[in-house]
Amino acid sequence: MKVLVKAPAKINLSLDVLHKRQDGYHEVEMIMTTIDLADRVELSLLPNDDIRISSQNRFVPDDQRNLAYQAAKLLKDRYQIKQGVRIEIEKNIPVAAGLAGGSSDAAAVLRGLNRLWGLGLTLDELAELGAEIGSDVSFCVYGGTALATGRGEKIKKLPPPPSCWVVLAKPLIGVSTADVYRRLNLENIQHPNTRGMIQAIENADFPGVCRNVGNVLEDVTLKLYPEVAQIKDQLQRFGADAVLMSGSGPTVFALVHHDSRMHRIYNGLRGFCDQVFAVRVLGEQHSLD
Known part of the structure; x- marks a missing residue:
């Protein structure tokens, strides 16, 4: 069984930093929206209890440094999943570009494995898990347009911006x-x-x-x-x-x-x-x- 998930890039229409927090992060206020530039993430079950990452882009790590790997590992550990998964990432979003490509891949893995492993989690529950992986992952779980606060994990939905x-x-x-x-x-x-x-x-x-x-x-x-x-x-x-x-x-x-x-x-x-x-x-x- 395979699941194909689209992982769109985001842009910041507005990015503000309010102050440095006691936990070392910065308190931010960002308005983000997804755009029609996307990676494609294909998830397929493995017979052995393993997580394998593959991508033709040499800048994409194939181990635990990859946020997509971390997303799969988090779900496996949290819900005691004994099935393995192969994660193939077709990169179209430039790497290290300020477009949340890695975060969007991780969010796509959360959404896709929720379906593949039949976990029945809501978007809100997946976004909460995403916050444990990285600051932009929660927004990428939802996609669309939103105001992100805290360190980026508190999401308030906004309507789509004017078409352009x-x-x-x-x-x-x-x-x-x-x-x-x-x-x-x-x-x-x-x-x-x-x-x-x-x-x-x-x-x-x-x-x-x-x-x-x-x-x-x-x-x-x-x-x-x-x-x-x-x-x-x-x-x-x-x-x-x-x-x-x-x-x-x-x-x-x-x-x-x-x-x-x-x-x-x-x-x-x-x-x-x-x-x-x-x-x-x-x-x-x-x-x-």
Whole structure:
């Protein structure tokens, strides 16, 4: 028996850091939405009690470092599952890109194994398990559009944002999220208008969404990696409606309303950047069907 699960990437429409917590994490306030760029995760039962990961992408670990492995192990241990599973990951989301590819793969494994092993868990229960694996996994279990608070594990569902194109550009560099957070000066940041973004989404107000994009990690990453700043400049110069870095980077995305402008931006970037994608916003929550 096999189960195939789609694992979509996310972008941060807004990312704010409020303060450092006593547990060492940062208290965040993020608005995230899924986009139509996705990994495909295939789960199949093994006769032996084992977890095997395979991927053709050499940057994807095939052991316990992989969040998808950790998701399977967590379910096996928590519910005393004695069946093994083979996890095949077809990577389409760039690795270490600020798009939650690894977290989305883990969330897909939770949803898929829930079905394959007949666990009967709800999305809420799976999201709670996901919080034990990583900060973005809970959101990725639900998908759609949401306000994430705490360290990212407290999820409040929002309606889908207004329909638009998302043009993403990722240079061939990796960014350490921990390093970016370490360098963030909490005394000197300009907080995005999270409430304004929520209101714009609820009103299906595309110009309002564009006005309220913001990411407090952006300044840190742009200073560390000039090539990210160059991509952002290019997207703005090409006439995107809004431009922002996703997560801790290095991927920068543009929101674009009109097809013709999307094509112009996409074609202009392809000669300038290594990995470029043009996709639609998904914005709808996953179901367990």
